[in-house]
Amino acid sequence: MIVVNERTRLEWRDGMTAQDVLDAMGYRFSLITVTINGEFVPKDDYDEHRIPDGADVRAIHLHHGG
Amino acid sequence: MTEGLFARNVPGMRRVLQQACVGIAGCGGLGSNAAVALARAGIGHLILADSDRVELSNLNRQYFFQGDIGRNKTEALSEHLKAIDPDIRLDVHIREISPENVAKLFGKADILIEAFDRADGKMWLIRSWCMAFPDRPIISGNGVAGLGRTNELGVTRTGNIIFCGDMESDLDLGLCSARVAIVANMQANVAIELLMS
Secondary structure: OEEEOOOEEEOOOOOOEHHHHHHHHOOOOOOEEEEEOOEEEOHHHOOOOEOOOOOEEEEEEOOOOO | OOOOOOOOOOOOHHHHHOOOEEEEEOOOHHHHHHHHHHHHHOOOEEEEEOOOEOOHHHHHOOOOOHHHOOOEHHHHHHHHHHHHOOOOEEEEEOOOOOOOOHHHHHOOOOEEEEOOOOHHHHHHHHHHHHHHOOOOOEEEEOOOOEOOOHHHOEEEEEOOEEEEEOOOOOHHHOEOHHHHHHHHHHHHHHHHHHHHO
């Protein structure tokens, strides 16, 4: 089991990637920051970056304004 | 003229903050207000970077005045910060921040405050900082637009990335002075807390 954005629980499977999590969540925003257990994951690595079981995944949508 | 300037600080604050360096990436609504809060807190060293000049439309939320219009934001802000603490050390970069120069511009900073207006900029700045300095915190303003809803503003931390804001409002709502300044001061407050810990 992994937890996404401190709310949603997803069943973990072997080989699961950051991109799999984004797909499962239906997140298609381009302006997003992803961390796995607090570690930043570059966009280019989403397809390769494996998620460990029990991971704390954050997918944070960035908003204009400042 | 600085004796007693920090006399009302939390005990021990000045001693620690005097040794610290914080980068301010963007000197607009978030950056100018966060920089002022950090100067008043007794931070020793700030790195300011922005290529823009002050425009009249900035004055609804940014720490500038009528007489600053047309000046480089970093230069005008430097003057205001020195007017608070003449001893503050400032590194000023009047240039566009890019993914290629983040590490060079802010390499001396213990913490970076992300103070961009555009979300795409926020994204590459977080990426560039995390790739260059994975052990150093970046504090981002995310969701500052609209008015009111003070209780929806919060701090979200994941690793060394800390977000301040409501995490959902976007620019189409417009920007309100008080709400932007609250988030900027939250960013400064988090920076102070991290440095003190």
